[in-house]
Each structure stands twice: as C-alpha cells, then as structure tokens.
Amino acid sequence: MKAQVKWVDGVMFVGETESGHAIVMDGAPASGGRNMGARPMEMLLLGMGGCTSFDVINILRKGRERVTDCHVEIEAERAESDPKVFTRIHAEFVVTGRNLSLAKVERAVSLSADKYCSASIMLGAMAEITHSVRIVEDDT
CATH class of the missing domain: 2.20.25 (N-terminal domain of TfIIb)
Known part of the structure; x- marks a missing residue:
C-alpha cells in the first residue's frame, strides 16, 4: 500500500x-x-471508524442479520502535551435493522475490535478504546 x-x-x-x-x-x-x-488526527479517527464499520457490516451480513443502516459515533480525548496522542477513544455503533440480535451485533463489534480492524488495534496500542452498541428497529 x-x-x-x-x-x-x-x-x-x-x-x-x-x-x-x-x-x-x-x-x-x-x-x-x-x-x-x-485535520490529520481527525483522519485517523475516520480511518478507524471506516475500518471497524466495514468489519461489523460484513460480519452481520454473513450472519444473515437484516441491517438497513449503520453508523459509528466516535469521540476521542488527546494528551494535553506533545505528542498529543489519543488517550481514550469511544465508538458507539448505531445499527438499524429488522429483528436484529443484540448478541450478534455485540459479537461483530468485539470481533472487529479484537481481531480484524487493523486501525483499531494499532490505535489501541496507545489509547484506551471502548465500544457500545445501540440498536434501532427499522419499522419500514
């Protein structure tokens, strides 16, 4: 690359x-x-969000979950002195679909965070990364 x-x-x-x-x-x-x-540091967060979202959607599709939308809201804190690295990152996954399994969505997020998402794993070597999941039922 x-x-x-x-x-x-x-x-x-x-x-x-x-x-x-x-x-x-x-x-x-x-x-x-x-x-x-x-900003370049914003690009790092976007990269992590894109990488982990890619994984989560792929895992859920393979699990035949009926996902109609997904976005991740990322909030980060940085060190106060140079180098102002990320110290904490929280990613909340908001997944919309029909009859989604909370357990399957949480498992997809965990697999991405712990095994598949290169960006999350790299940033996690420096920052504490936490995740949460919110499911929205698609009534359409």
Whole structure:
C-alpha cells in the first residue's frame, strides 16, 4: 500500500492514495490553516471508524442479520502535551435493522475490535478504546 501527501499552501496538504483517491487536510486558523479540510488526527479517527464499520457490516451480513443502516459515533480525548496522542477513544455503533440480535451485533463489534480492524488495534496500542452498541428497529 502506498500513499502520497503533497503540501499545497500554509498548512494545507492533499493526500493521494494508491487507489486514486484524494483528500484535503488543513489546520485551524489558529495553526495557520484556512479550515479547508479535515485535520490529520481527525483522519485517523475516520480511518478507524471506516475500518471497524466495514468489519461489523460484513460480519452481520454473513450472519444473515437484516441491517438497513449503520453508523459509528466516535469521540476521542488527546494528551494535553506533545505528542498529543489519543488517550481514550469511544465508538458507539448505531445499527438499524429488522429483528436484529443484540448478541450478534455485540459479537461483530468485539470481533472487529479484537481481531480484524487493523486501525483499531494499532490505535489501541496507545489509547484506551471502548465500544457500545445501540440498536434501532427499522419499522419500514
């Protein structure tokens, strides 16, 4: 896997992936940025959220759960001094579907966190990561 990050201006950068996708990263005005893109540390949280959501959906589909929507709400705390690493991360999975099994959803989240999600496992080496699950019944 390869990626490239190119400096644009001030503290704005464009990241390009090997698969041909680009994303803008920028800093807050207080840091010399223009707030034109996500912060690099936000990108780490998004990466973790995408990685673990990918796993959870795949596990639930294989288990024949009738999932109609899924999102993960991530909240993180950082150290106060440099390097301002993540110290705590909480991910709440909100899974919508028909007659979903809470046990199966919790198992999917645990499997992702403990076995499959590379991003969660890497960040978990530095930060305490916790998870919760909320199921929403799809009445449509």
